[in-house]
Amino acid sequence: MGIFSNIMGKIFNHKPKAAPAAPPPAAAPTQAPAAAAPAPPPQVIDVTGVLDDLAASNPQKLDWRHSIVDLMKLVGMESSLAERKELADELGYSGDKSDSASMNIWLHKQVIKKLSENGGKVPAELVD
Template sequence: MGIFDKIKHAIFGEAKAAEPVAAGAPTTEPAPAPAAPSANPSPAPAQQSKPVTTATVDIVPILDAAAKKSGQKLDWRRSIVDLMKAVGMDASLTERKELAAELGYTGDTNDSAKMNMWLHKALMKRLSENGGKVPADLLD
């Protein structure tokens, strides 16, 4: 499990972390099959799909509660380090460099300030793409 998946799991919970569906994207589920064949068989109708929408997870109250529960003054809205700490993860430079690699960072990983700002924005975008309700001001 990668760093992003660990963060996603910590925020969304076990069930939501297993769903790779983008926010608001409908999924399809096959319609139930007919119970029994009729006495007058006719060609079976084509299976129809009904759309099932995936609920989004509002990250704000979850991360606010996690930051409060930590007992530390954490600003998860602006800091990738604080966000990782809020969800109980190791926020070391090594972990952040690994997350940067997962999310496709191409800049200098030794410039941690620049990398951290990019990481926070990229993480918010990725959470949004995976079913998270992220405030617009955190999406860039």
């Protein structure tokens, strides 16, 4: 499993601490339907909501909206330079990895963009 897949999994599988209880499923009708019901649309994950929920319960003040290091820390991942370089390789970074500031900015934008492309709801100002 790649680093980006790990990030996405931690965000998309996050369960809010104060989630409302789901209502019990309705009883199935006794008659068979005439046609099969269409598949439900894919679930959209509110990336901002998940990360804000994680930030609210984190004792550190992490700026996940601007920092790939803070985003990785927030989801409980290693954020070392070696991990970020591996993530850069995984996402196709072609710049100078010794310029960690530029690489980090690029990584943050790419991670947010890829979360959006994979079903995450992300505000436009974070994707641009």
